[in-house]
Amino acid sequence: xxxxxxxxxxxxxxxxxxxxxxxxxxxxxxxxxxxxxxxxxxxxxxxxxxxxxxxxxxxxxxxxxxxxxxxxxxxxxxxxxxxxxxxxxxxxxxxxxxxxxxxxxxxxxxxxxxxxxxxxxxxxxxxxxxxxxxxxxxxxxxxxxxxxxxxxxxxxxxxxxxxxxxxxxxxxxxxxxxxxxxxxxxxxxxxxxxxxxxxxxxxxxxxxxxxxxxxxxxxxxxxxxxxxxxxxxxxxxxxxxxxxxxxxxxxxxxxxxxxxxxxxxxxxxxxxxxxxxxxx
Amino acid sequence: xxxxxxxxxxxxxxxxxxxxxxxxxxxxxxxxxxxxxxxxxxxxxxxxxxxxxxxxxxxxxxxxxxxxxxxxxxxxxxxxxxxxxxxxxxxxxxxxxxxxxxxxxxxxxxxxxxxxxxxxxxxxxxxxxxxxxxxxxxxxxxxxxxxxxxxxxxxxxxxxxxxxxxxxxxxxxxxxxxxxxxxxxxxxxxxxxxxxxxxxxxxxxxxxxxxxxxxxxxxxxxxxxxxxxxxxxxxxxxxxxxxxxxxxxxxxxxxxxxxxxxxxxxxxxxxxxxxxxxxxxxxxxxxxxxxxxxxxxx
Numbered sequence: 001x002x003x004x005x006x007x008x009x010x011x012x013x014x015x016x017x018x019x020x021x022x023x024x025x026x027x028x029x030x031x032x033x034x035x036x037x038x039x040x041x042x043x044x045x046x047x048x049x050x051x052x053x054x055x056x057x058x059x060x061x062x063x064x065x066x067x068x069x070x071x072x073x074x075x076x077x078x079x080x081x082x083x084x085x086x087x088x089x090x091x092x093x094x095x096x097x098x099x100x101x102x103x104x105x106x107x108x109x110x111x112x113x114x115x116x117x118x119x120x121x122x123x124x125x126x127x128x129x130x131x132x133x134x135x136x137x138x139x140x141x142x143x144x145x146x147x148x149x150x151x152x153x154x155x156x157x158x159x160x161x162x163x164x165x166x167x168x169x170x171x172x173x174x175x176x177x178x179x180x181x182x183x184x185x186x187x188x189x190x191x192x193x194x195x196x197x198x199x200x201x202x203x204x205x206x207x208x209x210x211x212x213x214x215x216x217x218x219x220x221x222x223x224x225x226x227x228x229x230x231x232x233x234x235x236x237x238x239x240x241x242x243x244x245x246x247x248x249x250x251x252x253x254x255x256x257x258x259x260x261x262x263x264x265x266x267x268x269x270x271x272x273x274x275x276x277x278x279x280x
Numbered sequence: 281x282x283x284x285x286x287x288x289x290x291x292x293x294x295x296x297x298x299x300x301x302x303x304x305x306x307x308x309x310x311x312x313x314x315x316x317x318x319x320x321x322x323x324x325x326x327x328x329x330x331x332x333x334x335x336x337x338x339x340x341x342x343x344x345x346x347x348x349x350x351x352x353x354x355x356x357x358x359x360x361x362x363x364x365x366x367x368x369x370x371x372x373x374x375x376x377x378x379x380x381x382x383x384x385x386x387x388x389x390x391x392x393x394x395x396x397x398x399x400x401x402x403x404x405x406x407x408x409x410x411x412x413x414x415x416x417x418x419x420x421x422x423x424x425x426x427x428x429x430x431x432x433x434x435x436x437x438x439x440x441x442x443x444x445x446x447x448x449x450x451x452x453x454x455x456x457x458x459x460x461x462x463x464x465x466x467x468x469x470x471x472x473x474x475x476x477x478x479x480x481x482x483x484x485x486x487x488x489x490x491x492x493x494x495x496x497x498x499x500x501x502x503x504x505x506x507x508x509x510x511x512x513x514x515x516x517x518x519x520x521x522x523x524x525x526x527x528x529x530x531x532x533x534x535x536x537x538x539x540x541x542x543x544x545x546x547x548x549x550x551x552x553x554x555x556x557x558x559x560x561x562x563x564x565x566x567x568x569x570x571x572x573x574x575x576x577x578x
Contacts, residue, residue, distance in 0.1 A: 025386065151306075215509055248404070
């Protein structure tokens with residue numbers, strides 16, 4: 001058979017995959033090991049992978065010693081959820097318009113959305129900073145939510161548009177012939193049949209929103225009570241006594257929610273992420 | 281939906297309003313405002329004056345050309361590595377061995393966890409005294425003593441590249457894997473019947489057919505890498521002694537850390553110019569591919 005490997009080929013493939021996955025997973029492994037070590041063993045020489053006295057203690061003490069940790073995790077969730085809601089409100093009607101309607105300038109507007117997507121937030125940080133300052137939004141959740149949403153909209157439009165284009169238009173046209181208004185069609189016909197696509201877009205957006213929480217929070221927010229987890233942890237770095245085992249434990253707890261979402265929905269997430277990059 | 285429209289109507293435009301409003305306010309207007317600011321001496325003081333090209337003259341008379349060169353070098357190495365590692369990873373995960381489903385799942389975490397948190401982990405790994413890389417390298421005898429990866433210019437430069445490759449590789453791998461799986465098995469079977477070796481089939485079938493995907497992903501990856509901020513900022517903040525200061529980091533430092541908005545904006549405009557040329561090239565490539573696939577269909 002074509003896919004039959006000789007034994008040394010199988011060994012080679014597994015070896016290659018092992019090296020590849022080691023590169024991908026080593027930081028997580030290291031973080032986990034550090035989180036298990038007692039503080040006096042973290043700073044011990046020579047390096048040992050397994051040290052004495054490993055325990056899950058840091059996972060309990062961190063809630064007390066890392067002030068505001070639950071708050072940071074909550075903030076991360078809250079910001080990512082708000083971003084997702086705003087993106088969906090903006091993207092569902094827009095994607096429908098791009099997928100179904102003929103109107104002047106449609107293709108150029110769509111291209112402009114995609115082109116604008118090439119500029120990252122850090123490039124536009126100066127006017128954004130002034131905008132947030134002038135609107136009085138510095139040190140509020142809004143300063144992290146609104147820019148976060150804006151930079152996720154183009155990909156989400158693209159993803160949902162491709163999904164909507166695959167839905168047969170007979171249903172909408174039947175409803176239209178029956179005299180339904182277009183907002184009614186959007187709400188009662190499109191939304192229900194497009195739900196699987198919308199869910200994929202929502203998950204991809206949530207993960208994107210959760211992943212990007214650094215720059216805007218670092219720049220627009222100096223209120224420690226509002227920081228998302230990444231900036232909350234980053235603030236510890238400058239200090240003399242970084243409690244590394246607790247920082248690593250907190251980092252792992254902070255990424256656990258997205259990892260759980262990923263494990264359960266990985267099929268959809270991978271489809272969503274790759275479709276976002278595949279411009280048909 | 282022509283049938284539903286009839287008369288020229290505003291309805292589709294109404295559907296675009298929320299998305300357009302946010303994008304215009306947060307991306308398009310700041311883009312134009314950056315260009316305007318780059319011709320002014322804006323800073324923390326309440327007034328700003330139009331000063332023509334003075335900001336541009338200023339940045340080009342200093343070490344900025346060096347920063348541009350470094351940015352391109354950093355990007356070129358990082359994107360090349362992502363592509364090489366990504367092609368190899370996709371090839372390995374595409375092979376028909378038991379357990380590949382699980383292995384595909386394990387590839388994605390660097391891409392889906394918050395970038396900043398992944399980079400915190402790397403920062404610890406690069407620690408010379410207690411980090412894993414230095415520790416294991418000493419154990420294996422590759423390093424004679426502790427090596428602080430982020431401590432000297434060369435070490436810091438390549439360390440930031442490696443972390444950037446780590447963040448970008450999963451996306452490249454999964455994307456190229458999808459491209460490999462869309463290749464018709466008939467092609468491989470026909471070649472196999474003719475006695476072509478696996479390596480020959482890879483070189484003559486797989487590689488040419490995934491080349492469009494490699495090119496697309498390479499350009500997208502270049503754009504993302506050019507925009508990369510979090511990784512370098514968390515690992516080194518552009519140091520030591522400027523060795524990891526890319527254009528983005530330089531812009532941020534000038535504008536936000538030193539409050540020189542005008543000068544920072546001039547740097548940002550330079551970034552936008554480079555990004556636009558990548559984007560133009562990207563769209564050109566897509567339209568050419570679209571044309572080719574149309575003519576193939578006929």
